Amino acid sequence: MYKTKKEETVGVSAQKPAWLRTRIRPQDHYVNFIGELKNSSLHTVCAEAHCPNQPDCFNRGIATFLLLGPYCTRNCTFCAVRKDPILLPDPDEPERIASAVSQMGIKYCVITMVTRDDLPDGGADHIVRTIEKIHEKCPGIGVEILISDLNGDWDALRSVVSSGPEVLNHNIETVPRLYRKIRPQANYLRSIRLLNHAASQAPSLVTKSGLMLGLGETKGEIRNTLENLREVGCQLLTLGQYLAPSNEHYPVIRLVPPEEFENLEAEALSLGFSGVASAPLVRSSYRAEWLYQKAYGKHRLSMISK
Secondary structure, three states: OOOOOHHHOEOOOOOOOHHHOOOOOOOHHHHHHHHHHHHOOOEEHHHHOOOOOHHHHHHOOOOEEEEOOOEOOOOOOOOOOEOOOOOOOOOOHHHHHHHHHHHHOOOEEEEEEOOOOOOOOOOHHHHHHHHHHHHHHOOOOEEEEEOOOHHHOHHHHHHHHHOOOOEEEOOOEOOHHHHHHHOOOOOHHHHHHHHHHHHHHOOOOEEEEEEEEOOOOOHHHHHHHHHHHHHOOOOEEEEEEOOOOOOOOOOEOOOOOHHHHHHHHHHHHHHOOOEEEEOOOOOOOOOHHHHHHHHHHHHHHHHHOO
16 A cells, blocks of 8 residues: 655564564563453553553553544554444443443553544543543542544533543644645644643643654654644653554654654753653553653642542
8 A cells, every 4th residue: 555665664574673672571460451451341542553562561550441442433544443343432331441440440540532533522422421430430540531633623622621631632643744644534733723722721731742753754843843732732742653553554764763762852841841751662651640740740640649
């Protein structure tokens, strides 16, 4: 599907450099955690998106629950999440997720969603009910929600913000020039406006976004995108290396070395981001609690749990 000059791309079967290899061996907790997820009939973005950090996170009892999935209505060329068949929302899912969070003893819960353009509110009501159920079963828990652009429905966004998450994450994913190739059904300005609307609706809400690198973007384009995010008050940022899930997905144009990620972290902090996670294997939800604590300190997180 995607054909480019051999020297311009990095095939998914190519030998990965040391900084992209993970050698964490599954432990007993990993096996138990997988079993709990299967017994609850729940999905995780970790598995659906082929995240390379699954062994690390699952060994530590951490997962990002995937709502309204596992199928998506959009055809982003970088994403491993399946496209069909699209199913009706499971009305019992919010209760099951809240019960799983309670049973697993999770103190900081991260939930995300597939994009559901087929639903009138983009799935916002389902998200709200899930957050409310988590707060009901686990009083004081910190909640981070990673949402779609809700197709620009700001009333739907307002309902999500009003449900009281600590962090609202919406990934910008890449620079504007690449949207047509990478996110053909998305809109860069709509995503920027979503973050702006969220911050203006709840001043205490922490907003977050992230980019994949290695898709063909330039340093200047990255800088401009980070400046756009700061202009709308985005506070937390993740930067990671794009890895093509298969040869049918958009190719990796470049492997970005760790030192460039370190330089980008310093640059982002100089622009005013409160917390930045920037490394080849960083993903939008990876060690989300750590990033939140790093930016705002344990004091604020302890206030949530009271």
